[in-house]
Amino acid sequence: MQVYQAKLVSLNEQAIGTAAHGSAVLVVNGDQLVVTIEMFDTPANQQHWEHFHGFPDGRSAAIATMAQDANHDGFVDLPETEPVSGTTMVPFNDQPEAMDIPNDKYPVADANGHFAYTKIVPLAQLSAEFKKAFNDSELDLDKRVIYIHGVAPELDLPATVAGAVGHYDQHVTLPIAVGKIEAVPLA
Template sequence: MIAQRTARLTTLVAIPAALALSAAVPAAAHADGSGAHTYQVDLKQLNQSGAHGTAMLTVDGTKLTVKITASGLVPGQPHAQHIHGSTDGHDFHCPDAGADKNHDGIVTTAEGMPDYGDINISLTTKGDTSKASGLAVDRMPVAEKDGTLSYERTIAVSQTVADHIKDLHVVQHGIDPNGDGKYDFGKGKSELDPKLPQEATAPTDCGMVMGAAVGSMPVGGVETGSGSTNGVEASGLLAGGGAALLGAAALGAVYRRTRRPATAERR
C-alpha cells in the first residue's frame, strides 16, 4: 500500500514537471521523414536598423537549404548576407551595442566580427558561396520597395558544416541611418572595401539557431543520418529541465531508484 501511494505521488509531481520542461524548451531542430533536419534562426536588428526576420536552415546530408524572410531592410538595395561562425569549437554569437568600439553609433562589420566570427558561407543568389563572395553585392538579394526580402537557395556544404550548423548563425548587412533610402558615404567608407559605403556593409540583423546556448562552447555536432534530432539542443535548458524531473524522481526513490532525467536525444 505504501509503495502504491508513493508511486501515485511520484506520478503527480513528475507530470507537471515534464509539462513545464516541454513548454519552456524550444526545439532547436526537427526532422522530417527523409532524415533532413531544419533549424530556425530569428533575425534581430543591429544598429537600430529596424530589420528583423526568420531564417530556416535545412540540412540534408551535405546539402543546406536556406530560406530567409526579412523586413525593415533598406528598400531597393542589395543586402549582403552570410552564415558566420566557426566549426572548430570557438564560441561566436551575435554582437550587441557594446561592440561599437569607436562609439560612433555604428557596429561595423569589422567591429562585429570578433563576436560573430568570419564568413563561413556567402548567401549569394547564384554562383560562388565561399568567403571570397562576401562582398559580391551584384549577386546578393535586393530588398523590395517595402523593405521586405525573400531568399531561398540550396547549397552544397562540407560535412563539417553540416555537423556543426547549430554553432553557426546568420547575419544580413546594409543600413540606412540617415533615412535617405539608399547607401551613401555619410558614415564613411567601408573598412572592407573603400569603394563601398560603410552603410552597405554594416550589419543590419543577426540571429542564432534557436536552442543554441549563448555564451557556451559549441559542442558535438548535429546528427545527420541516424536517429532523431527532435527535442533539445540547448544544454543549459536541458540541465534546468532535467533538474526538475530529477527532483520528482527523488520523491519516488523508495519505489524506483532510477534517476534518469527526461528523455533527450543521444549524440
C-alpha cells in the same frame, strides 16, 4: 533531416532609422541544404548581403549588440562584430557553395524593405569548399550566426565606421540584423 532556425533582430537601428527583422530556416536534408531567409523593414530598394559568420576553431559564435560598438561612434560595424561573431564564412547569394562573398548577387529588398530568399545548396560541394577555406572545419550550423548587411549609399556614416571589402564600402557591409542559428528539436 535536421532543421535549424534563427530569429533575426535589428542591429544599428537607431543609426539607420529602420529596425530590420526577420527569420531564417536552414534544413539539412540528405545531400542538400535548403536555406530560407525572409526580412522585413530593411533599407528599401537595395541589395542586402547575408552570410553566416563564425569561428573556424569551432567556438560558438554569439550575436553582436550595441555593446560591441568599441569606438563609441553609434554604429556596430563589421570589424566590431568579429570578437563575438567570428569571420564571414558562407554567403547566402545566388551560389553559396562557391563561397564567393564579395559580389552583386544577393537579394534586393522591395520598396517596403521586404525580401525573401530561398536556395537549395549542394551540401557536399559547400562542405568541401568550407573545409578548404577554413582548415578542415565543419559547417557546425548551431555554432554560427547570420548577419544581414547593407544601408542606403546616401546614409551619412562617420569616418570611424569600418568594413570596406574590395570595392564595396561600409554602406554595403554595415550589419543591420543578426540572429543565432539554433537546432530545432525534431518531434
